[in-house]
Amino acid sequence: MIRRVLVLAAVLLLMPTPWAYADDDEEKEDPVFSESSTYVGLQYLYGFPNFRNTIGRDSTNGTLFGVGNKKGGMGLTARVGMRPIRYMSFEVVFDWVHDFDLTVKAGGLPTDRTFDTYMGSGNIKLFPFQGLFDSLEIGRVQPFLEAGGGVIGASGTGISTPLAFAGRLGGGLDVFVTDSLAITTEGFYVLPTSNLKGMRYVGASLGVTYHFRE
Numbered sequence: 001m002i003r004r005v006l007v008l009a010a011v012l013l014l015m016p017t018p019w020a021y022a023d024d025d026e027e028k029e030d031p032v033f034s035e036s037s038t039y040v041g042l043q044y045l046y047g048f049p050n051f052r053n054t055i056g057r058d059s060t061n062g063t064l065f066g067v068g069n070k071k072g073g074m075g076l077t078a079r080v081g082m083r084p085i086r087y088m089s090f091e092v093v094f095d096w097v098h099d100f101d102l103t104v105k106a107g108g109l110p111t112d113r114t115f116d117t118y119m120g121s122g123n124i125k126l127f128p129f130q131g132l133f134d135s136l137e138i139g140r141v142q143p144f145l146e147a148g149g150g151v152i153g154a155s156g157t158g159i160s161t162p163l164a165f166a167g168r169l170g171g172g173l174d175v176f177v178t179d180s181l182a183i184t185t186e187g188f189y190v191l192p193t194s195n196l197k198g199m200r201y202v203g204a205s206l207g208v209t210y211h212f213r214e
Helices: 002-014 018-029 130-135
Strands: 037-049 053-058 062-071 073-085 088-105 111-126 141-156 164-176 181-192 201-212
Touching: 037 088, 037 181, 073 111, 073 201, 088 201, 111 164, 130 141, 141 181
Parallel strands: none
Antiparallel strands: 037 073, 037 201, 053 062, 062 088, 073 088, 088 111, 111 141, 141 164, 164 181, 181 201
């Protein structure tokens, strides 16, 4: 009889309680990584040129045409953003790429030149897989898609170019290493217009983003 009582007591002690399940549900319903926040980020950027067509104006020979992509350039991406809801954020982004090495033509024989590009844009960032990743309990991983636009300019030897509108499309991944700090990797494509319509490039970046939460 005593043995049966001891066995029954052990079984009751080992059984999970209802409030244990409630705690688990609360953790799943409250993923800190997708909470509202403001954030800043800085990333190392490498640009792969896809320059064709008009890429500005030469200071002496008129319109510059890109006829060959020799080497990409290195630079930085800086961003400031706000994530008001778990599925969307808004941000201002600045991209700078130093020393694109190109072959250009401006009214004569092709010549090699180097260019810097700089772009400021406003972007909308979407997190379409947020619900799925939270349910899989891997909320630290935050894939995103982004789209936006702004102005782009270029500087270099013998180039005289006003600013032009450009689109910016891409996607990437935030991986949180703490509740506030994430490693961010991103790929995007820049599509300029007007007198810089040939100054297209692919950007690949890696860096960190810090989120400020209430």
